[in-house]
Amino acid sequence: MTENDKIIEEVTQSDYKYGFVTNIEQEFALKGLTEDTVRFISAKKGEPEWMLEWRIKGYKAWLKMEQPHWQNVSFPNIDFQSIIYYAATKKKKKVNSLDDIDPEILATYKKLGIPIQEQKVLAGVAVDYVMDSESVITTFRESLKEKGIIFCSISEAVKDYPDLVRQYLGSVVPQRDNYYAALNSAVFSDGSFVYIPKGVRCPMELSTYFRINAENTGQFERTLIIADEGSYVSYLEGCTAPMRDENQLHAAVVELVTHDNAEIKYSTVQNWYPGDKNGKGGIYNFVTKRGLCKGVNSKISWTQVETGSAITWKYPSCILKGDNSIGEFYSVAVTNNYQQADTGTKMIHIGKNTRSRIVSKGISAGKSQNSYRGLVQIHRTADNAYNSSQCDSLLIGDRCGAHTFPYLEIKNNSGKVEHEATTSKIGEDLLFYCNQRGLSNEEAVSMIINGYCKEVFQHLPMEFAVEATKLLAISLEGSVG
């Protein structure tokens, strides 16, 4: 066996490091989805009438829709009646300090490598933890409040800031947007809500950590971030799940709105359980993420590192409505074993002088399938729009696949669109160059892959960049040291 083969073999044997279960008491909704389930969730959360109506509207839209099958992934039909749509940690005591949190949960976060205390002190990151469906605690809320920044769970926001929520919820991703968005609208359990007032630059990075813990549950979180005029926020999202034999569904919706001169930077490190090396189990990650650059000179930037999930299906998009607005998308998607990913972005240019940039790096190993699917649309009104897209795919092993499906729809002649894609394996000449300088094959591969992803990683906040590099190493263990 050559060294390369060995590395590939090791890749396929690496295991998921976050596959532990936390034994905390939880409360569940009954299996299956009916209007009563929706009412149950809404009642459980003590929501006002309008919120229930909004959910029911989503549920009714969902009933009329069909599961989409156009993606380049294959999976058995999901039985939506065998999913538990609500699971929450049982102790519903209001938590004021970290000491009040169930020690089991604290232990979970420790295992995940996010020491709450430490981060609170050192990193200065405000974190909202969502376990299964419920938000556990939001740190740093008080210090943010002084600046007028609202950072809380969305269920609290529904109660405390109903006007804001009513105004923006569903304004970017309406209930009937797509099958999973409709489902999410009906049963979403929690998520984060962020509002940055006019002219405020959020002094720290806001972060949410999602974790699916209970068996047979789906996680349906909903995130809504609003950046008012001239404000700035950087938001991080991380996800993990324990190892389970059956597939679990994660159908989240993220909505971003930027007003004039505002900017949102949204970073994701997604590491849901990808299934074992025979493709059993794992999370179905069907997420709708969309940002609306509503005001002039506004900017939305998506950065994602996708290493987990049995199936990833998501297209973080930007609607560039305001003149001079900017949309960016930086992505590294890694698939291994039997993972499947169909991910990319949509850049919808409506305003004048709008610009967008897409950098997508796919790495497929084992028997996985990795697709980039993107849409660049330049409308008649979008004078002088500019888009540049770059999609590179790297193949490790000869049983995996890499696919590119870019759609370019141009209706304005002053626009400029550039798209470039390449697919290759790690060049023998690159490896040889490194070997010549005394690096082992493994070190060389690691160095090359890190270099390959650097363009994306450099857009991640520092703490995340370190985590992302580590995750990449774990996902492709053996080949990237």
Next chain:
Amino acid sequence: MSFADKINSEFELAEKNASGEHVLAHIRKDAFTSFQKLGIPGNRHEEWRYTNIKTQLPETLSIAGHTTWNVSKDGFNGFADIKATKLVFLNGVLNTGLSTIIEETGVTVGSLKEHLGHNTALTEKYFGKLVNKYEDHFSMLNTAFVNDGAFVHVKKGITATHPIFIINLYNSPENFTQSRNLIIVEESSKLDVIVDFQNQGSSSYYNHVSECFVGNNADLNVTKLQTSTQHTTAVHTLEAEVGRYAKFTCTTISLEAKLIRNTTNVRLCGENSEAHLNGLYYGTGTSLIDNHILVDHLVPNCQSNQLYKGILDEEATGVFNGKIFVKQDAQKTNAFQSSKAILLSDEASINSKPQLEIFADDVKCSHGAAIGQLSQDEVFYLRARGIHESDAKSILTYAFASQIINTITTDALKVYLDNNLKERLHLNF
């Protein structure tokens, strides 16, 4: 009666009339059964999402219907400057009076209908065999209904000295004419084929299918001309299968259309084979020109190149979909694709979808797509030299397009296209 019912009854009728070619009866029947399942695609179909063909085909069109008319030798563009065997088809049926054949040993040309009747050993081996690979709506319809077409066969080891020029004339606004080519180039032989399409009526509708078989070590060069195709609504499907060490080149020049769809599917079946697909499209008025290309790398060590350039003026729409498939065992594949388009007016638009699907790791595949307008700097450069703005733009457009025209190897044809393009751009040098 709905369009579907109409097609059904027409097929029954066609089946009854098609006596004498029993060997093909089952091929037609199977194709029709497939077509019935597929129907005419709407824009919900991924391959047709930007080209709504369904709304462009009037339901009154007859599929099996056939009309003919009198055409004199001077009544159409006969490309007198090009020395070639010329086959002229009127609404898909060979007209021997207008055709001129230069006899060459080892090269057989003629009516597909005739060869389907007599040369059964060959036709049975090849006819309809390629279009089955991808169940395409219009190929199936064509196989079910086709009446005549061009048959070209080059024997092993023969290099044809003159190109075969297939001129298709259409004039029927009532019929959806089904025309067809079957081109077989056996081992180690070489052939150039030029296929031209001309509309002679107020408008015309047709569905043209070419099947090209390129044997081991053979070389086939096909040039498709759509330069006199105003008011034409047409679907073209070209299927090619390329053997070991063989080379297939296809150049598609579309300068006029109401709606033209060119589907080009190439299967690289033998190792070390290569395919070169070039295209130039120039849309004016409200025309829609759609190019769908698929290069399927099935075996290792093959090469493919795609180079498409589009110019869209006025309210024209361009559609480009280039696919590269690399199958699991097709290691050491080199596949490249480049699609460039310029929009000359505010109302023009382009929908481009370059697509890669790779299942092998030791490959080099890339695609590039660029959409923009003429460079302001370049226009300025020419204007600074006293050239009027409209001329400057024409010169730059001409330069953009001539990259494709220059790939054409038949000199007389290159000159013809070059002049044709200059005329369209009002250039006189």
